[in-house]
Structure formats: C-alpha cells, structure tokens
Amino acid sequence: MVYFRENPGLNAPINETAQEGAIIREISYLDRKKPFMTGEPLMDRFNLEDYFKWSLSENSIVLVIESGCNIAAACHLIASDRSVMINMLARNSFSKMHGAGTMLLNFVEVFAAEVLGIHKITLESLDRESLIKYYQKHGFVMHKLPVEDRKWGKLYPMVKRIASGVN
Numbered sequence: 001m002v003y004f005r006e007n008p009g010l011n012a013p014i015n016e017t018a019q020e021g022a023i024i025r026e027i028s029y030l031d032r033k034k035p036f037m038t039g040e041p042l043m044d045r046f047n048l049e050d051y052f053k054w055s056l057s058e059n060s061i062v063l064v065i066e067s068g069c070n071i072a073a074a075c076h077l078i079a080s081d082r083s084v085m086i087n088m089l090a091r092n093s094f095s096k097m098h099g100a101g102t103m104l105l106n107f108v109e110v111f112a113a114e115v116l117g118i119h120k121i122t123l124e125s126l127d128r129e130s131l132i133k134y135y136q137k138h139g140f141v142m143h144k145l146p147v148e149d150r151k152w153g154k155l156y157p158m159v160k161r162i163a164s165g166v167n
Contacts, residue, residue, distance in 0.1 A: 022097065024107050027055050027062040027074065034071050039093045042126060042152060046088070051076060054087075063111070065097070065104050072100035075108055084112040086123040105138060109162050119162050124155035132156055 032049045054076050055062040061077045072095035076088040086108065091101035112118045123140065124147070125131045132142075140158040147155050 022065055022067045022072070022100075022103070024063055024065050024104065027052050027064050031064065031071055034069075035094050036071055036074065036090075036092050037094060038090045040090075040126070043088070043090050048074065051088075063104060063107070065100050065107075067095060067097040067100070070095050070097075072097040073104045075104050077108065077112075079112075079116055079118065082118070083120040083122050084108070084116060084118050086121060089123070102138070109160075113162050121160045121162065123158050124149075124152075125158055126152065127154035127156065132158075 027048065029052065032052045034048055036048045037044050048071060051062045051064075051074050054060050059079045061079065063075045063077065064071045065073045071092055073091040074088070075086060075090075078085045078087050086105075089101060089105060089108075108121065112121055121140075122143075123135065125135055125140075127146070135158050138160070140160045142156055143159040144157040147157065149155050
C-alpha cells in the first residue's frame with residue numbers, strides 16, 4: 001500500500017498487509033461524485049463532496065483508501081501543533097475491501113507521527129458500544145466524560161498517544 005500526495009516531498013510509502021493495488025491518498029476533486037455510504041444514518045448525512053470541501057479548510061486533511069476505482073474508506077483529520085483530531089472515519093459499505101477502515105486508522109498513526117511530527121490523536125466516538133470497543137482495541141482510551149451533542153447525540157472523547165517510529 002502506498003500513500004500518495006500531490007507534493008512528492010511528502011510521499012510516505014507504508015508496508016502493511018493490504019489488498020493488491022490499494023492506495024492511501026488525499027481526496028481529490030474527482031472523488032466527489034463517487035458512491036459512498038456507511039450504513040450509519042448519522043454519518044450518511046455526509047458524502048464525498050462534503051469530505052472534499054472539508055479538505056479545502058486550513059489544517060484539514062482528508063485521506064482516502066482507494067481500491068480499484070472505488071473509495072473504500074475516508075478519514076477527515078484536523079491538525080494542530082499538538083494533536084491530530086480524527087473528525088470523521090468512515091468505511092464505505094459499497095466497497096468489498098475488508099479491513100479498509102482499520103488500514104486507514106493505522107495509517108493515520110504513521111502519517112501523524114512521521115509526516116506531521118504529531119504524537120497525539122484524538123477523536124469523539126459515537127455512542128455505539130461496538131465503536132467504542134473498536135477504538136479501545138486500537139489503543140484509544142477515554143480521557144474525558146462523554147459530552148452531549150445536539151446533532152450527534154452522546155460522544156465519547158478518546159485519545160491515543162503514539163511513539164516515534166510507529167510501525
């Protein structure tokens with residue numbers, strides 16, 4: 001699997017078990033109309049057009065994992081000097097690629113540490129036991145009390161500190 005960015009100085013190959021031909025890259029204008037649905041009603045209010053618009057904001061990065069011509073998963077990151085926040089991590093239910101969300105989550109750690117030089121990742125998990133356990137399985141811990149959000153319901157703030165030389 002390879003990470004591709006328009007700026008060749010930031011290319012970061014990654015050695016990870018993945019399906020042949022899968023690529024992690026930044027979202028592009030051409031991705032906007034591709035089919036993308038998670039099966040989670042709260043998240044399906046957003047499509048790849050929204051992800052692309054988010055990518056245009058300052059300190060905002062949207063990474064996608066592409067398999068064939070399809071987007072298998074997408075991740076919206078907001079970077080600051082001290083941390084990277086996963087604002088949205090979603091896998092595409094139309095994709096047949098197994099483990100795309102996990103591959104993208106693992107890559108975010110490498111990307112944050114090796115490309116951005118940031119060793120703290122935060123997120124707010126939806127109030128789904130399976131999601132909370134998923135993030136805990138990947139090393140995230142709750143670091144604040146849950147917060148109530150008008151649009152999203154109860155959110156669980158989680159954090160993961162990553163060491164230098166990840167993977």
